[in-house]
Amino acid sequence: MDAGIQDIKKWPVLYPIYINSKKTLAEGRRINASKACENPTCAEIYDCCAHLKIPCVIESEKAYPRDFMQRGRVRVLLKREDGTFINPEISSRKQLMLHVAELVPRHPGRNKKQEAAPSSATGPSKTGKGGKKKR
Known part of the structure; x- marks a missing residue:
């Protein structure tokens, strides 16, 4: 069993940030934003x-450095x-990142999130603007 765990530790890692179109290259995106x-x-x-x-x-317990x-x-x-x-x-x-980025928007659980995302995305930005007042 230890041999299997050792093998997994050598496998390449994919962080969600690598294919996130909302992130910049400096923040960790690895593929073109238009394909992410x-x-x-x-x-x-x-x-x-x-x-x-x-x-x-x-x-799931690991974090992006x-x-x-x-x-x-x-x-x-x-x-x-x-x-x-x-x-x-x-x-x-x-190539794997490009394939996965292409498939994620078609993910079955994705449709519900996309409908909820615009309403939650506009909420914080309004409160963020209102919260910064000049002194």
Whole structure:
């Protein structure tokens, strides 16, 4: 059993920030903003990797190093031990990020969030503006 855990520790990591269109390159986005998706979650990334038949594990207790408030990451296995790719279409971490970013907006649990997001997005911005008064 320890051998399996050791193997997982060597798997490449995907943080949701890597494919978040709301983040800048300096904040950690790794792909073009036009190809990225809005606020992906670990669960959505995990489901997309599973859909692509790529072994993956969610590590929900882990945080993104540049922003410790961003919890969760997904470890993925791109290559078998013999060096062949598990999914021939995906031969790099960047290709995986592009595929996942394409799939996340079509995620079944995503439709409900997209309807609720605009109303919650406008709420804090109004209170944020009103809260800053000149002294």
